[in-house]
């Protein structure tokens with residue numbers, strides 16, 4: 001039997017999804033990219049359209065769809081706080097109804113299905129770094145809940161379809177990932193700081209900048225996701241993927257200023273409600289089961305990301321929401 005598969009990537013036109021499609025197309029698989037283009041644009045996958053093994057479908061995962069595939073990567077969901085908080089009801093529907101629709105498809109065609117979950121399932125963590133066994137500290141009523149609780153409910157659905165219907169699942173908990181093709185107006189910290197630096201605007205630090213994040217370069221992350229999909233069937237996760245090197249937001253801002261040579265100044269704005277104070281993945285499981293660890297240092301990944309931001313015409317990008 002051929003090892004080439006029919007693979008569906010939902011959210012396939014997004015920042016991570018488009019790179020995943022690119023990798024899978026290059027491996028020779030038949031790739032179907034499904035997206036409603038809420039936070040992305042066709043230009044992210046335009047270079048793949050001429051490939052005979054790539055197909056693009058405009059569709060919303062909230063609605064059922066019937067396709068025959070061997071594997072599904074469920075990446076569809078707005079990921080930046082300004083995007084997922086714009087229409088919180090739609091966000092939670094995307095996670096929950098999207099999971100139900102795709103798990104139903106996986107059950108029907110016996111496909112393997114991977115859920116892009118998130119470090120946000122740990123909320124504002126009391127345990128540091130965060131292992132997969134930590135159950136998290138999420139405010140179910142706050143402005144981040146539509147995303148955090150939606151992703152938590154999706155994990156529950158994945159486990160229940162696995163236990164009840166023997167669906168072959170994978171769950172990956174992705175920690176902050178950055179790189180070329182991030183939306184310049186997504187409001188996430190790396191894209192915001194680089195865009196502000198290149199446009200000579202003030203760099204907006206929320207709070208005092210002492211909160212931490214651990215930034216993973218997108219190529220490392222995509223490698224880990226593909227390894228998890230191809231891992232033995234007893235490795236279903238959840239598995240953390242992220243870079244354990246931890247930085248304060250102020251350190252990140254200073255690095256971006258130094259690397260871009262901008263004259264931009266730091267300005268301080270209020271910390272958004274429920275903003276996690278620290279975050280760093282424990283990647284012991286990924287190392288053990290996937291022999292995976294990130295290899296790109298923040299400075300090297302930022303260099304590539306800055307080069308990409310310099311190369312694009314930002315006026316060609318539509319801000320998906322007014323919240324950036």
Ligand code: NAD
Pocket residue numbers: 010011012013014015016017034035036037038039040041059060061062074075076077078079080094116117118119173174175176177178183
């Ligand atoms: P992104 O916003 O660039 O990509 C999400 C894609 O999903 C976009 O193309 C968007 O148009 C599409 N989408 C949104 N709602 C949809 C719907 N209802 N139907 C169909 N398509 C829809 O963000 P990203 O960073 O590439 O994130 C991809 C996935 O990884 C998301 O599920 C996100 O939650 C997860 N994730 C990302 C990070 C990160 O740091 N980048 C961290 C944790 C989890």
Ligand code: UDP
Pocket residue numbers: 080081176187188189190192193204205206207211213249271272275276
């Ligand atoms: N942040 C910031 N300035 C910005 C955007 C974000 O200081 O212009 C902070 C934000 O408050 C958070 C961190 O950077 O503490 C990471 O934010 P992001 O939205 O990238 O991701 P998340 O909070 O979901 O990890």
